[in-house]
Amino acid sequence: QLQLQESGPGLVKPSETLSLTCAVSGGSVTSPSYYWGWIRQPPGKGLEWIGNIYYSGGTYYNPSLKSRLTISVDTSKNQFSLKLNSVTAADTAVYYCVRPAVDRSGSCWFDPWGQGTLVTVSS
Amino acid sequence: SYELTQPPSVSVSPGQTARITCSGDALPKQYAYWYQQKPGQAPVLVIYKDSERPSGIPERFSGSSSGTTVTLTISGVQAEDEADYYCQSADSSGTFVFGTGTKVTVL
Numbered sequence: 001q002l003q004l005q006e007s008g009p010g011l012v013k014p015s016e017t018l019s020l021t022c023a024v025s026g027g028s029v030t031s032p033s034y035y036w037g038w039i040r041q042p043p044g045k046g047l048e049w050i051g052n053i054y055y056s057g058g059t060y061y062n063p064s065l066k067s068r069l070t071i072s073v074d075t076s077k078n079q080f081s082l083k084l085n086s087v088t089a090a091d092t093a094v095y096y097c098v099r100p101a102v103d104r105s106g107s108c109w110f111d112p113w114g115q116g117t118l119v120t121v122s123s
Numbered sequence: 124s125y126e127l128t129q130p131p132s133v134s135v136s137p138g139q140t141a142r143i144t145c146s147g148d149a150l151p152k153q154y155a156y157w158y159q160q161k162p163g164q165a166p167v168l169v170i171y172k173d174s175e176r177p178s179g180i181p182e183r184f185s186g187s188s189s190g191t192t193v194t195l196t197i198s199g200v201q202a203e204d205e206a207d208y209y210c211q212s213a214d215s216s217g218t219f220v221f222g223t224g225t226k227v228t229v230l
Contacts, residue, residue: 064124
């Protein structure tokens with residue numbers, strides 16, 4: 001059974017870079033059937049899609065975050081990562097790593113999800 | 124930006140039926156998906172492609188679509204169904220969007 005686990009600093013200073021990693025178990029990040037992605041949820045608020053990456057490196061970013069965002073895959077460690085630079089308090093959220101399921105029509109849903117990790121942006 | 128609109132809250136007595144709507148202009152052309160999120164937990168997919176139910180999801184969860192509105196129906200609501208529910212779809216440019224969320228309270 002595919003499982004995802006986020007890790008990274010829980011506190012980031014304003015203007016610095018938020019970096020998170022998602023370890024994949026029960027599957028391989030190089031599987032041609034799989035995409036990998038990130039979603040976030042500010043405390044007490046709704047969900048926001050951040051971006052997806054295909055195993056070969058093709059990326060799909062939320063336009064609202066694209067200028068600050070990098071998602072990458074590390075095949076040697078069977079994990080993928082998120083980097084968001086120039087963060088502000090508005091980036092404080094629980095960050096979830098997810099497996100996007102994408103069919104031939106391009107429809108996409110997210111299953112499973114990691115447990116999530118809270119990242120607070122504060123000095 | 125594209126928005127999916129849900130009612131903020133729905134209240135239902137145990138054993139009754141809860142219906143949660145999600146409205147968006149692109150829904151006639153895009154599938155919708157539904158997630159259940161309990162306090163302190165990650166969301167869980169309960170419906171995909173408008174009306175399909177993943178394995179392990181109880182039969183009391185069902186989905187339907189009509190025009191610009193999709194609906195999640197929970198028949199015979201149980202106390203354990205109390206949670207936040209989010210719809211999800213895509214806009215015309217392929218950006219994935221979540222609904223505003225609905226809190227289901229079991230009275």
